Amino acid sequence: MEIRRVAVVAGGASKFGARQATYRDLISEAGKACYDSAPGLSPNDIEGFLLSTVMPERFVFQTHVAPLAAETLGVTPSKLVARVELLCASGSSAIRLAYGFIASGLADVIMVAGAEKMYTPNPAETVHHTLAAGDREWDAIHGLTAPPSFAMVAQRHMKEYGTTKEQLALVSVKNRRNGARNPIAQFRKPITVEEVYASKLVAKPLNLFDCCPITDGAAVIVLAAEHRVKDFTNEPIWIWGTGQAGGGNNAANVPGWAEWPRLRVAAKNAYQMAGVAPEDIDVAEVHDCFTISEIIEYEELGFCAKGEGGKFIEEGRSDYGGQVVVNPGGGLISRGHPFGATGIAQAIEMKQQLHGHAGDRQVPNAEIALTHNLSGFATEHTIMIYGREPK
């Protein structure tokens, strides 16, 4: 079967943050931004609709959300309508699925939306809901949510590779500095290492500013087959490669702590499909749910040798002027992390970066971009590689 070339032709996001807006308001706002990004695009062009969202049943007491979102955006799907859930990596997973659907010829134009309304009037309720992300019967019974999980990952990485608390903090400082220049970001004020240390201790060794926040937000993109691309935009980004690998859900079965072998597998497959190497990547949006995550991702994505992620941030190699600019949009730490919208927001950042529309956070001459989205106890990894030109 012929594999068709596929591009992202439109994209827009809501403002991320603690929003005075409903789930549907957020979807409307992101949809408007997406339509406005490609004036030739109308709801009638869209044949397929995927909604990436994680727990609307809990946060907003709503299920059957893909038809609700499609309806909100004026879309009447004729070839595909479904919801995609893979916790924090739902967004990239939905993009990967839409890619496959278009590449294989089952549809020409698919809208991929992502949304999460996470703030509830009682903050404790939101935290309670996140317990459902772990293995409820065997892990959540101990109170395990994301911060202690990644704190334990950090403890192992610090023990095995000598990674320091300052190196962790530097990730947050970089991403907050970048997010300050991103109009949709939840946090738009740069911080210092001292401010990271002074923020509340959440789970040793992670302070509050080592963690991404709770976020409301939505993001929408449209993918199209090559022969439809020019109908919508002169500034597409092309999907060169994608990879995904999983490792399970129960904390005891995680196939690595300081090592993330499933990320290595996903990255290898994506690089191979795209025909590029780690050193070819100009700009990357990676899953910095916690500062330790970004450090391990430098290593497993092949940006540096195993164990040298701490040094990589310290030497500025993931910053402007370095080897690869990582999280120019602020990452999850600064842009925020509305679960289902994150992977979609990563793609939008890359579309802006590859076409010189990223304002004062623009990475000069960026041509090849990578996004990485993880879920669970760092077990499931989804990667997309985009190019400014078709390949």
Place this chain on the structure above:
Amino acid sequence: MSERMSEQPYINTMDVYPLEAAEQNKLYKFYDSLREGRLTTTKCTSCGHIPWPPRTLCPNCTSDEFEWIDLPRKARIYSCTVQTAGVPPVFEIPLYMAMVEFDNGLRMLTRLVETTEDDLEIGREVELAVLEVPGPMSRVVHAFKPVRGN
């Protein structure tokens, strides 16, 4: 609090703990054993695979026949942390948690009780503790505590 809760209809989706009784759970023997102070898991009677958590389908050979075996009472900390902010509503700070490892290589996520920050050390020996789940149903949950001298 438990008295007031018992006047409300039971809402399973706000309950952190699973339903443990035989009418609700094929792994009910785990909880029956735990009530007697024994930590157990399943062993596949076809290929001998020992998983954690216990399972009704062997991921190794796909058999659904299993027996129950006892796990060691002691383990060592593989990684650990103490959460001091943002714990879910039914838990209290400080919330001590660890991934522990048994001699046979099996690992298990657990909370740590009767613990201080001085005990949070990779390699520290810990032993089984059994806790009652608060509330109207009679339920138990496993935990570990540091092994103290003598």
